[in-house]
Amino acid sequence: xxxxxxxxxxxxxxxxxxxxxxxxxxxxxxxxxxxxxxxxxxxxxxxxxxxxxxxxxxxxxxxxxxxxxxxxxxxxxxxxxxxxxxxxxxxxxxxxxxxxxxxxxxxxxxxxxxxxxxxxxxxxxxxxxxxxxxxxxxxxxxxxxxxxxxxxxxxxxxxxxxxxxxxxxxxxxxxxxxxxxxxxxxxxxxxxxxxxxxxxxxxxxxxxxxxxxxxxxxxxxxxxxxxxxxxxxxxxxxxxxxxxxxxxxxxxxxxxxxxxxxxxxxxxxxxxxxxxxxxxxxxxxxxxxxxxxxxxxxxxxxxxxxxxxxxxxxxxxxxxxxxxxxxxxxxxxxxxxxxxxxxxxxxxxxxxxxxxxxxxxxxxxxxxxxxxxxxxxxxxxxxxxxxxxxxxxxxxxxxxxxxxxxxxxxxxxxxxxxxxxxxxxxxxxxxxxxxxxxxxxxxxxxxxxxxxxxxxxxxxxxxxxxxxxxxxxxxxxxxxxxxxxxxxxxxxxxxxxxxxxxxxxxxxxxxxxxxxxxxxxxxxxxxxxxxxxxxxxxxxxxxxxxxxxxxxxxxxxxxxxxxxxxxxxxxxxxxxxxxxxxxxxxxxxxxxxxxxxxxxxxxxxxxxxxxxxxxxxxxxxxxxxxxxxxxxxxx
Numbered sequence: 001x002x003x004x005x006x007x008x009x010x011x012x013x014x015x016x017x018x019x020x021x022x023x024x025x026x027x028x029x030x031x032x033x034x035x036x037x038x039x040x041x042x043x044x045x046x047x048x049x050x051x052x053x054x055x056x057x058x059x060x061x062x063x064x065x066x067x068x069x070x071x072x073x074x075x076x077x078x079x080x081x082x083x084x085x086x087x088x089x090x091x092x093x094x095x096x097x098x099x100x101x102x103x104x105x106x107x108x109x110x111x112x113x114x115x116x117x118x119x120x121x122x123x124x125x126x127x128x129x130x131x132x133x134x135x136x137x138x139x140x141x142x143x144x145x146x147x148x149x150x151x152x153x154x155x156x157x158x159x160x161x162x163x164x165x166x167x168x169x170x171x172x173x174x175x176x177x178x179x180x181x182x183x184x185x186x187x188x189x190x191x192x193x194x195x196x197x198x199x200x201x202x203x204x205x206x207x208x209x210x211x212x213x214x215x216x217x218x219x220x221x222x223x224x225x226x227x228x229x230x231x232x233x234x235x236x237x238x239x240x241x242x243x244x245x246x247x248x249x250x251x252x253x254x255x256x257x258x259x260x261x262x263x264x265x266x267x268x269x270x271x272x273x274x275x276x277x278x279x280x281x282x283x284x285x286x287x288x289x290x291x292x293x294x295x296x297x298x299x300x301x302x303x304x305x306x307x308x309x310x311x312x313x314x315x316x317x318x319x320x321x322x323x324x325x326x327x328x329x330x331x332x333x334x335x336x337x338x339x340x341x342x343x344x345x346x347x348x349x350x351x352x353x354x355x356x357x358x359x360x361x362x363x364x365x366x367x368x369x370x371x372x373x374x375x376x377x378x379x380x381x382x383x384x385x386x387x388x389x390x391x392x393x394x395x396x397x398x399x400x401x402x403x404x405x406x407x408x409x410x411x412x413x414x415x416x417x418x419x420x421x422x423x424x425x426x427x428x429x430x431x432x433x434x435x436x437x438x439x440x441x442x443x444x445x446x447x448x449x450x451x452x453x454x455x456x457x458x459x460x461x462x463x464x465x466x467x468x469x470x471x472x473x474x475x476x477x478x479x480x481x482x483x484x485x486x487x488x489x490x491x492x493x494x495x496x497x498x499x500x501x502x503x504x505x506x507x508x509x510x511x512x513x514x515x516x517x518x519x520x521x522x523x524x525x526x527x528x529x530x531x532x533x534x535x536x537x538x539x540x541x542x543x544x545x546x547x548x549x550x551x552x553x554x555x556x557x558x559x560x561x562x563x564x565x566x567x568x569x570x571x572x573x574x575x576x577x578x579x580x581x582x583x584x585x586x587x588x589x590x591x592x593x594x595x596x597x598x599x600x601x602x603x604x605x606x607x608x609x610x611x612x613x614x615x616x617x618x619x620x621x622x623x624x625x626x627x628x629x630x631x632x633x634x635x
Contacts, residue, residue, distance in 0.1 A: 032306045032307075032310070035310055035367070035371070036069055036072075036310060038367065039069065039313060039364065040066060040070075042317070042364050042367075043062050043065055043066045043069070043317065044066070045356055046058075046317070046320075046357060046360050047059055047062045047063060047066070048353070048356070049353040049354070049357040050324075050353075052353035053329060053353050053357075055324060058323070058324055058329070061316075061320050062317070062320065065313055065316060065317060068313060071170075072170045072309070073170065073172050074171050074172065074199070074301070074305050074308070075171075075172045075174060075197050075198045075199075076171050076173055076174065076197075076198065076200070076201065076297075077174040077175075077176055077193065077196075077199075077200050077201070078090055078174065078175055078176065078200070078201045078203060079179075079190060079197075079200050079201070079202055079217075079221065080178060080179070080202055080203035080204060080214065080217075081178055081179055081180045081204070081211065081213055081214050081217070082177075082178025082179065082180055082181040082186070083178060083205075084203045084204055084205045084233055084234075085101075085203060085205060085234055086175065086176070086178065087100060087101045087175055088233075088270035088271065088274070089201070089203060089233060089268065089270045089273075090113070090173065090175050091270070091274055092268075092271075092273035092274040092277070092288075092290055093166065093173075093273075093290070093293075093294060094113065094162060094164045094166070094167075094173070095164070095274075095278075096162070096164075097274070098136070098139070098160065098162070099111065099139075099175050100140045100143065108143060108144060108145040108151065108177050108183060108189070109142065109143045109148070109151065109155055109157060109158065109177065109189065110156075110157040110158070110174060110175070110176060110177075110189065110193055111139070111143050111157070111158050111160065111174070111175040112157060112158070112159045112172055112173070112174050113159075113162055113167060113173040113174070113175070114159060114160070114161050114162075114167060114173075115162065115163070115164065115167035115168045116161025116162060116163065117163055118161070118163065119160075119161065119162055119163065120133070120136070120160070121133070121134045121135065121138070121139060121158065121159070121160055121161075122134070122158070122159040122161070123142055123155055123158050124155070124156040124157050124158070124159070125153075125154055125155060126154040126155070126156050131159065136160065139158065139160070142155050143155075143158055145183055145186075150185070151185070166294070166297070166301075169298070169301040170305065171301055171305070174197075176189070176190045176193055177190050178190070179213065180213045180217075191220065194220065194224045194225070195224055195316065197224060197225050197312075198225070198227070198305075198308055198309055198312045199225060199226075199228065199229070199300075199308060200221055200227075200228055200229070201228075201229045201231055202221065202229065202230050203231045203233050204230075204232055204233070204250065205232065205233045205234045206232055206233070206234045206235060206237050206238050206242075206246050206267075207234060207237060209232055209246060209249060209250050209253075210249075210250055215253065218254070218257060218258065219257060219258075226308065226311070226312070227300070227304070227308055228258075228260075228263070229264075229266065229293065229296065229297070230251075230254055230263055230264065230265045230266065231266045231268050231293065232247065232250050232266070232267050232268070233268055233270055234269065234270070234271075235267045235268055235269040235272070235288070235289055236269040236271050236272050236288075243267055246267065247265050247267050250265050251264075264296070266289055266293045266296070267289045268288060268289035268290055268293055269287075269288045269289060269290075270288075270290075271288075272284055272287060272288035272290075273288035273289070273290030275288075276288055307371070310371055311368070311371055311372070314364050314367060314371070315368065317364050318361070318365060318368065321357075321361045324357075330354050330357065330358065425551070425552070425553045425554040425557055425618070425621065425622065426534070426550070426553070427527065427530055427531060427534065427553060427554070427557040428554055428557065428617075428621050428622035428625060429622070430526070430530050431523055431526060431527060431530075431622070431625060432622055432624050432625065434522065434523070434526045435469065435519070435522075435523070435625075438519065438522055439469065439470050439472075439474075442470065442518075453482065453484070453485040456482065456486055457485035457486045457488065458489065459516045459518065460486065460490070460493075460516070461483075461486050461517075462517045462518065462519050462520075463517040463519070463520060465626070466517055466519035466520065469519075469624070470519075523625070527557070527560070528560075531560045531561055531564060532564065534557075534561060535564040535565065535566050538561070538570060538574070539566060539567070539570060544570075547577070548577060551614065551618075552574075552577055552578050552581050552618070553574070553578070554617060554618050554619070554621045554622070555618060555619050555620070555621075556620075556621050557621075558574060558575075558578055561574060562575070578618070581614075581618065582615065585611045585612075585615045586611075586615075588607050588608045589608075589611045589612055589615070591608050592604060592608040592609065592612075595608070
């Protein structure tokens with residue numbers, strides 16, 4: 001410690017020793033998050049693809065995986081043959097007698113333990129989307145064969161939220177029914193749950209370790225799960241001299257049947273472990289074997305969980321694809337649909353969805369292999385390289401002109417009624433309509449079309465005005481998707497600008513506001529086209545007659561119209577009409593002020609109340625073309 005109790009930082013602004021470890025852990029976490037978010041992007045595209053193909057099961061599985069990633073949820077299940085003390089082991093680990101135990105087979109449903117600041121129980125029913133809050137004391141009424149025979153209450157699973165430190169590490173601790181009992185559904189439920197596991201605690205017992213049924217079950221587990229904690233329970237039934245022999249016996253069978261040469265076996269007494277926490281007694285805690293098991297669990301959840309969560313998530317996604325291939329979701333149906341009618345919209349959409357899914361499968365397969373290779377090289381994520389942009393479901397469905405490319409022909413026709421309508425500059429009014437259509441289409445593209453996201457990022461988005469206007473019509477979800485690419489691009493540009501400073505130059509162009517704002521370009525083009533059509537219409541007697549009944553043009557568009565190819569006579573007509581409007585507005589504003597001064601608000605008419613707004617609009621144009629919109633989109 002230096003003076004004042006503070007530790008000196010090194011040249012990198014870190015603490016000299018443990019600071020390096022912290023920095024390393026933070027970097028590892030950052031890369032992990034990037035890979036996780038890249039996988040989420042792939043899943044989002046797969047959701048759209050499977051939904052488009054009507055593959056509801058695959059869509060649901062992708063949605064579940066997305067939830068798992070969002071929650072950063074790691075599923076650690078306790079599995080084994082019935083009456084091996086699985087529930088007792090869980091009670092010992094959480095330090096509370098909460099999971100039902102007994103002589104007869106009890107657990108008949110999946111019970112999930114999650115972290116919660118207060119103790120709480122949620123029951124998920126097969127027929128309901130929403131979980132039902134129930135007292136924790138009633139757990140036995142829902143998960144045991146005795147109180148809920150053959151699951152007559154139609155419970156899907158039960159979630160217990162507990163303030164247990166171990167559960168704070170992002171783990172979902174799951175109790176499963178024992179296999180091999182007379183209740184066949186218990187075995188079925190456990191086998192069906194295996195694909196949901198990221199890791200398992202496999203529990204056997206000293207009174208009949210590694211039975212034939214357990215060996216067959218273990219082989220099934222290995223096909224789904226890479227990380228297995230092997231526990232031989234009920235160590236309190238052994239004499240001290242028997243302990244090593246039983247561990248060596250179990251380890252030999254496990255290694256020969258699973259091929260895991262370095263599999264570690266934990267000899268545990270759930271009874272002693274639970275008792276040691278209730279007394280408490282550190283000596284008994286160590287002797288019970290629970291201390292060693294929990295130490296291994298904590299180390300794993302702290303150091304290895306994140307890597308395994310990504311691997312299992314990617315593995316499950318690849319399994320979804322394998323299953324879809326087995327059901328011919330992409331093969332023959334893809335070829336047949338192309339031969340039926342290449343131009344049909346539904347065929348194009350289907351083939352686009354299939355192409356998207358095949359591409360995302362290739363990407364997740366590469367990502368999966370990269371994570372495995374990085375792990376073999378001794379680094380969880382450092383060597384993983386994220387691939388470039390994903391294709392989008394809108395590719396091949398939305399053509400270039402639909403992808404927010406508005407040509408001059410999109411400016412719309414100029415009708416007589418456009419001039420006759422009073423209360424606003426007709427050119428400004430048209431531009432606002434163009435803006436609204438553009439924003440509605442563009443915010444959709446930013447949420448669904450990868451190429452539009454890339455383009456948005458490359459051009460650094462819109463100018464300040466049009467950025468805030470876009471946000472006014474976008475949801476937080478759409479904005480989060482749309483601006484992700486731009487944020488990444490900004491970060492890349494900022495980092496690359498450091499080399500400019502090092503070379504002695506100033507950073508100028510990048511830090512300036514975007515000079516390629518797509519909305520500004522759209523408005524300039526639409527404005528030019530519409531004013532040109534306006535000049536043609538105003539050149540007719542009917543056009544001038546209707547125009548004289550309107551509120552006329554704002555100053556900007558009046559100037560553009562006068563600078564166009566209209567005759568001097570038409571120019572004089574336009575200027576005199578504009579002067580007349582300003583004079584009338586001035587009179588209305590004076591009258592408004594006079595009646596307010598005289599406390600005669602009731603005498604005010606609508607023209608007097610809005611005269612100031614008309615004048616300002618005539619001078620500077622529509623408010624919504626000059627300032628951001630309100631969040632409700634009104635102007």
